[in-house]
Amino acid sequence: MAQTGDAGITNTQILDARTAETGSAWLPVLIIPLFLVAPALWNGYPLLQWDTGGYLARWYEGYLVPSRSTVFGLYLHFGEGSGFWINLAFQALATLWILQLTLRVLGLNQPLRLLWIGLLLILATALPWLASMLLTDFFAGPAVLALFILATQADRTSGLEKVALFVFTAFASATHSATLGVLFGLCCVGWIARHFVRDRISLSGLMQASGTIIAGAAMLLAANFALSGQFAWTPGGVGVAFGRMLQDGIVTQYLRDHCPQQKLKLCPYRNELPPTADDFLWGKSMFNTLGRFEGMNDEMGFIVEHSLAEYPLWQAKAAAAATVEQLMHVATGEGTNGWLPHTYGIIERYVPSQSKPMRAAHQQHWDIDFALVNWLHVPVALGSMLAVAAIVGHAIWRRRRDDVALLAATVTLALFGNALICGVISGPHDRYGARLVWIATFTALIAAVRYFSTEKSDKPLRAA
Structure with a gap:
C-alpha cells in the first residue's frame, strides 16, 4: 500500500507529479525553437534581407564597408557550410535561453508558462521572422534582456550564466x-539610476553590463583589423546621417544658401536631389556619379557638421519628429521580399553551392506577403508599447521598484533610445522598430502573469 504524506498525498502521486513536470519541461525546448524558425523552414532557406550580402562579403572582400559589421560577417561565414541553418539554430536556441532565463530570475519559471508565452510571441510579433533571418536585427532584443539580467539580477544567476550573458551581449553590441x-x-542611465535604487542595481552587475560595451567595441575593432588591416571603426555613420538630413530638406537648403560660394560637388545637383535617403544612397543617383562613400564622405561630413551649426532649431525639430515617427514604425518584414539583387549576387559569387537552394526558396519567388501578418503585428506592437509605458507610469506613481517595473523601465528606455538613434541618424524605418518592439510584448505578458498570479494568491481559501 502506498505511503501517505501529511497532506494526504501518496508518494505515487508525488512521483507522478514530478514525472509530469519533467515531461512538460521538454515541451518548450522542443516546440519553441522549431516554431521560431518556422518561416525559414517554410521558405526552404534562411530568410534574406537587403543588407545580408554586404555582411557576408566582408570575409571575402577584405575591406570595410559603411554600416556592415565584420563581426556579423564572420558569424555568417561560420554558417556557410550548413547553408546558414546553424546560424538559425543558434538564434532559436539563444532566444529560448533568454526567454527562459528572464522568466526564471523574475520567479515565473514554469515550463508550460514559458511555452504559451513563447507561442504568443511567435504568433503576434516579429520574433520568428527575426530568428529566421540572416540579419543583425535579431540580436537587438535578446541583448537588451541579457543586459537587464546582468545589471539587475546578478544574484539570481550562476557564474557560467554570467559569462554566457556577457559574451552574448558583447557580441550583439558588435553586430x-x-x-x-x-x-x-x-x-549610462543605469549608473545614474543606481544613486536612487541601489537595492535594485548592484555595482558588480552594472560593471559587468558596462564591460560588455567595451568588449563589444574591442571585438569589432579587432575583427576590422583582422579582415582589412585597418584598426578603425566601421565607416558610414556620417553618410547615413547625411541621408536623413537630405530627406528632411536640410541638405537642399544648405546647398541653396552656400552654392556657388562654396565649391561643393553637390552644388550642380542642388535642385534635383532625390526625395529620400534610400534613393540617394542606394538608388541610381548622383551619389554614384560622384564616387559614393569614397568620393563623398568628406563633403557629406562637412555639410552635416555645418548644417548642425547653422540650423540648430530645424535640426532639433527634425530629430524629435524622426524619433516619434520611428516609434510608430513597427511593421514586420521591411526589406524581406524577392528583390535582393546584391545579396543574391554575393551568395552566387562567394558561396556558389548555396545558389540553387537560395533560388528555389519561396522568398525568391515573391511568395512572402506581410500584409496579413502586420494586420496583427502592428496593433500588438503599438499596444505593447503603450502597456509597458503605462506600467512604468504606474510604478512611478505608486513608487514601486519591483523587478517587473524595472524591466518595463529598461524596455521603455531601450525603445526610446532605439527610436532616437535609428530615427535621427538613419531616418524612420519599420525594420528598426520591429527588431526591438517584441520585447515590449514579452514584458507586457510578464506583467500580466505577475498580476494575475498575485491576484490568485491574495484570494482567501474557500472551505471544502
Whole structure:
C-alpha cells in the first residue's frame, strides 16, 4: 500500500507529479525553437534581407564597408557550410535561453508558462521572422534582456550564466552600431539610476553590463583589423546621417544658401536631389556619379557638421519628429521580399553551392506577403508599447521598484533610445522598430502573469 504524506498525498502521486513536470519541461525546448524558425523552414532557406550580402562579403572582400559589421560577417561565414541553418539554430536556441532565463530570475519559471508565452510571441510579433533571418536585427532584443539580467539580477544567476550573458551581449553590441548605442545608453542611465535604487542595481552587475560595451567595441575593432588591416571603426555613420538630413530638406537648403560660394560637388545637383535617403544612397543617383562613400564622405561630413551649426532649431525639430515617427514604425518584414539583387549576387559569387537552394526558396519567388501578418503585428506592437509605458507610469506613481517595473523601465528606455538613434541618424524605418518592439510584448505578458498570479494568491481559501 502506498505511503501517505501529511497532506494526504501518496508518494505515487508525488512521483507522478514530478514525472509530469519533467515531461512538460521538454515541451518548450522542443516546440519553441522549431516554431521560431518556422518561416525559414517554410521558405526552404534562411530568410534574406537587403543588407545580408554586404555582411557576408566582408570575409571575402577584405575591406570595410559603411554600416556592415565584420563581426556579423564572420558569424555568417561560420554558417556557410550548413547553408546558414546553424546560424538559425543558434538564434532559436539563444532566444529560448533568454526567454527562459528572464522568466526564471523574475520567479515565473514554469515550463508550460514559458511555452504559451513563447507561442504568443511567435504568433503576434516579429520574433520568428527575426530568428529566421540572416540579419543583425535579431540580436537587438535578446541583448537588451541579457543586459537587464546582468545589471539587475546578478544574484539570481550562476557564474557560467554570467559569462554566457556577457559574451552574448558583447557580441550583439558588435553586430550593429545602433545596438551598441542602445546598450551604451542603458548602461549610462543605469549608473545614474543606481544613486536612487541601489537595492535594485548592484555595482558588480552594472560593471559587468558596462564591460560588455567595451568588449563589444574591442571585438569589432579587432575583427576590422583582422579582415582589412585597418584598426578603425566601421565607416558610414556620417553618410547615413547625411541621408536623413537630405530627406528632411536640410541638405537642399544648405546647398541653396552656400552654392556657388562654396565649391561643393553637390552644388550642380542642388535642385534635383532625390526625395529620400534610400534613393540617394542606394538608388541610381548622383551619389554614384560622384564616387559614393569614397568620393563623398568628406563633403557629406562637412555639410552635416555645418548644417548642425547653422540650423540648430530645424535640426532639433527634425530629430524629435524622426524619433516619434520611428516609434510608430513597427511593421514586420521591411526589406524581406524577392528583390535582393546584391545579396543574391554575393551568395552566387562567394558561396556558389548555396545558389540553387537560395533560388528555389519561396522568398525568391515573391511568395512572402506581410500584409496579413502586420494586420496583427502592428496593433500588438503599438499596444505593447503603450502597456509597458503605462506600467512604468504606474510604478512611478505608486513608487514601486519591483523587478517587473524595472524591466518595463529598461524596455521603455531601450525603445526610446532605439527610436532616437535609428530615427535621427538613419531616418524612420519599420525594420528598426520591429527588431526591438517584441520585447515590449514579452514584458507586457510578464506583467500580466505577475498580476494575475498575485491576484490568485491574495484570494482567501474557500472551505471544502
